[in-house]
Amino acid sequence: MSTTPFARVPVWRSPPNTGETKDREPKHSNCLGSRSGSPSPYRKEIRMTTTTTTTAAQAQVEHIDPQTLVLEENVRQHRVELDEGFLDSIRASGVLTPVSGRRADDGTVYVRYGQRRVLAAREVGLETIPVYMNATEGTVTERIVSQYVENERRAEMTDADRVDALRLLELDGMSAAKIAKATGTKKDTVAASLKIAASETARAAIATDVTFDVALALVEFEGDAEACEAILDAREGDLAWITQRLRDDRARTRIWEAAAAEEAAKGYPVIGRDSNDYESLYGLTDAPAEAEERPEVDPEQHTGCPGHAVRIHVQHVAQELVAVTAVCTRADLHHPRWSRNDQKVDISTLPEEEQEAAREAARAERRRLIENNKSWDAAETVRREWLVTLLSRKTLPKDAAAFVAVTLARHSYEASASPSEFAGELLGFSGYDMKAQISGLVESQPAKAGHVNLALTLAARENHTSREAWRTPNATDTAYLLRLEAWGHHLAPVERIAAGYPEAADDTQD
DSSP states (O other), X not given: OOOEEOOOOOOOOOOOXXXXXXXXXXXXXXXXXXXXXXXXXXXXXXXXXXXXXXOOOOOOEEEEOGGGOEEOOOSOOSOOOOOHHHHHHHXXXXXXXXXXXXXXXXXXXXXXXXXXXXHHHHHHTOXXXXXXXXXXXXXXXXXXXXXXXXXXXXXXXXXXXXXXXXHHHHHTTOOHHHHHHHHTOOHHHHHHHHHHHHOHHHHHHHTTTOOHHHHHHHHHTTTOHHHHXXXXXXXXXXXXXXXXXXHHHHHHHHHHHHHHHHHHHTTOOBOOTTOOOOEEGGGEEOSOTTOSOOOOOOTTGGGGSTTEEEEEEEEETTTTEEEEEEEXXXXXXXXXXXXXXXXXXXXXXXXXXXXXXXXXXXXXXXXXXXXXXXXXHHHHHHHHHHXXXXXXXXXXXXXHHHHHHHHHHHOHHHHHTXXXXXXXXXXXXXXXXXXXXXHHHHHHOGGGHHHHHHHHHHHHHHHHOOXXXXXXXXXXXHHHHHHHHHTTOOOOHHHHHHTTOOOOTTOSOX
C-alpha cells in the first residue's frame, strides 16, 4: 500500500551518549576565532557537554485510499446516517479533519474515530483521505472508553454559528450558490441563513435558544411586534400553521382595505372589521307588523336610510374573493322580518342582570366562530403542503394500502367524486389534463401505482373536509385526520377539535 505522509518539521536529535564529558573546541574558524583552533582573545572558552534526550515517536498523517481502510468496531451500533448535506460537503471539500487510525503488523490500517467520514468518502468516490496514525491497539475497554468520550463530548455548531459563518462568506464576496457548493449546504438553507443574518430581530433571536425555523419566520414578519410575539410564543409543532395564519391575516387585511377604499369612494359608510353594531337587511322589512308578506329590505332602496352601510367580508384569501353586503346600523327604523317567537333566544325577555352576560356570550361565540374558521383555513394550507411532502417520499406509510382499501369500501361516495385535478397537484403536476398526466405516470413507472392510489384517495378525503369539520365533527373527517396524525402530521388546535380531541381553553386565538 502506498502512502504519502505530510511534510514534517525536522526533529533535532542529540549525538549518542558515550557516558563521558569532554571539552570540545570549535573545528572551524569564525570572525571571533582563529584558524589554528586557539581560543579567541575576544571570547571565553566554551565547554560543550553531551546530554541524553528522549524523543517520543512522532505520529504521522498519511493519505490512504478509503476503500482499503478497515473500521474498528464502534460504539455507534445503529445504522450510520449519511445525509445529503454531509455527502455534498465531503464531495466538495474532501475530508478536512483526518480520521484516527493505526497500522497493524500485516499493514492493514484500522480506523478508530471517523467512520462517517470514511463511509462518506467511499460513497462520493474520494481517492484518498487523511489518516492520523495516532491510535494504539489497546484493550477493548480502552477502545470503547476513547470512542465514547470522542463522540459524547463533541460540541456541534449552533444555528447561530452556522448563520454567522455563512454570512462571513457572503461578506467575503461569495454568492449563495458558491457558498452552498463550498460548504455542502443546501441552497435553500444558505439563502434562509443569509436572510436571518441580515435581520436584526431574527439574528438576535437565534443567538438565544430559538430554532432556525422560528428565526426564519421572524424575518418574514420583522417590524410586526404582535406577529413576532405570536411566533415566539408558538407551542412545539404549531409554528407552521401559526405562521400561515399570520400570512393569511396580513393578506386578508390588504384585501379588505382595498375593498373598503373602493366602497368609500362610492360614498358608502363601511362597517369596521370587528364591529357587530349592524343588522343584515335579510332580517329586516318595511312591511307593516300585521302584513303576511314580509319581504326583506331592498338594498338599492335602502341607500337613502340614515343607517345604510356596507359590510365587507373576505371569503377566500388565496383567490381574493370579497363579499360586499348592504347592512343597516339603524334597525329601529325598520321592522323585524320574523316575530320574536321564531328566534332561538329573545335576550330582551331575560332579567336585566342576565342580558349583558347573554350578549357577551353571543359575541364570544361569534368570535370563536370567526377565529376558528380563519385557523382552519391556515391549517388546511399547511396540511395540504404536508400531503405533497408525504407523496414525494420514496417509501409510503406501511398501512397506506389499507387506508386506500378502507376508503374505497367505507367511503365509496367520496372516492367516486375524487377530483383528479387535486390529486395531480398533490403529485406535483400542473397544467391541464391531470388525468392523462396521472395515468401516464403509472404507465411509465408502474412502481408508482401505490403513490397514485394514495394521492387519489387523499384527494377524495381532503375534498370532503371543510370548516364544518370542526363545527360539527363527523366520523369520516375524524378518522382521516387521525390517520394523518399517525403518519406524522401535527394537528393544529382547530384540527384537533375536528379529530375528536377536547377543545382546550386557549385553542382559539384571540
